[in-house]
Amino acid sequence: MEQTIIETIERYDRIIIHRHVRPDPDAYGSQVGLKTLLRANYPEKEVYAAGEHEERLSFLATQDDVSEQMYEGALIIITDTGNTERIDSAYYEKGAYVIKIDHHPNNDPYGDLRWVDTTSSSTSELIYRLFKKGEQLRNWTLPHEAARLLYAGIVADTGRFLYPSTTNATMRAAGELITYDFDRTALYDALYEVDEAVLRLQGYVYQQVKLDEYGSTSIRLTKEVLADHGLVAEDTGSLVSSLGQMKGITAWVLFVEEDDIIRARLRSKGPAINELASRYNGGGHPLASGASVTSWEEADELVANLRALCRTYNEMKG
Numbered sequence: 001m002e003q004t005i006i007e008t009i010e011r012y013d014r015i016i017i018h019r020h021v022r023p024d025p026d027a028y029g030s031q032v033g034l035k036t037l038l039r040a041n042y043p044e045k046e047v048y049a050a051g052e053h054e055e056r057l058s059f060l061a062t063q064d065d066v067s068e069q070m071y072e073g074a075l076i077i078i079t080d081t082g083n084t085e086r087i088d089s090a091y092y093e094k095g096a097y098v099i100k101i102d103h104h105p106n107n108d109p110y111g112d113l114r115w116v117d118t119t120s121s122s123t124s125e126l127i128y129r130l131f132k133k134g135e136q137l138r139n140w141t142l143p144h145e146a147a148r149l150l151y152a153g154i155v156a157d158t159g160r161f162l163y164p165s166t167t168n169a170t171m172r173a174a175g176e177l178i179t180y181d182f183d184r185t186a187l188y189d190a191l192y193e194v195d196e197a198v199l200r201l202q203g204y205v206y207q208q209v210k211l212d213e214y215g216s217t218s219i220r221l222t223k224e225v226l227a228d229h230g231l232v233a234e235d236t237g238s239l240v241s242s243l244g245q246m247k248g249i250t251a252w253v254l255f256v257e258e259d260d261i262i263r264a265r266l267r268s269k270g271p272a273i274n275e276l277a278s279r280y281n282g283g284g285h286p287l288a289s290g291a292s293v294t295s296w297e298e299a300d301e302l303v304a305n306l307r308a309l310c311r312t313y314n315e316m317k318g
Helices: 002-009 025-041 123-138 144-157 168-177 184-191 196-208 223-228 239-245 274-278 296-317
Strands: 014-018 046-049 075-079 097-102 113-116 216-221 251-257 262-268 288-293
Touching: 002 097, 002 113, 002 123, 014 025, 025 046, 025 075, 025 123, 025 144, 097 123, 123 144, 123 168, 144 168, 144 184, 196 216, 196 223, 196 239, 216 223, 216 296, 223 251, 239 251, 239 262, 251 296, 262 274, 262 296, 274 288, 274 296, 288 296
Parallel strands: 014 046, 014 075, 075 097, 097 113, 216 251
Antiparallel strands: 251 262, 262 288
């Protein structure tokens, strides 16, 4: 597959790379890491990373300005995005050809060419594998900045290599990436900077947890709660995973209210939740997914369905 992607890249003069909305470090790492890699090895090509910039990820990269007209005849590559609803682009379908590179379950097989590997720790790891194939076939080189971005994506999506998704291949990739010239200490500090306001909100979240008899729970962070803590929705990304440390918890959902929608971050220690997330405008991994609802009544419905999943899971365990 890597060779086919490389050959496809070589047929196009303009390449526009996208990722999912509300990006995380793996989204930026894979997207901008790939852009940096391609620009270094094909300086004659136009290569762009497009989408709405996430200010909190400015330490990693920014995004390019890409007009609608630029999509005509362009190759579109979409990284780290399981379904079309989450693609941060209104124009990607106007491109001449679409490649999907992702590590989430392929529930939405969009694109003309798809490289989906759910055994990979991150999409950044897949981009590193693409580099290794390009190195073998075309003598590609990896810029230090691309190495920094890919390493950031891998570190973040593996929880500093603590998640079960970390494999021998992940560690080999990380071990090779750290031989490049970038400041790992500064990168770690930026990735895991937690200010006092977030810690206070984390304490609030823990206080709201009420487990039912099946080990499921839900927490609501309304706009009023966020304002009381001096935070915005983008500051809550680390909170949902921290709940996994609680004794007796099976699956949980953290709702975060924004201006026009309520985001739902779902996590599980057992029952697969990605199909449930897909029913609410989302998707993701079996044990880590995202979704969205338009009202608190719809949120209640999602919670009831999550509780039913946990009940079935516990009954099957006996």
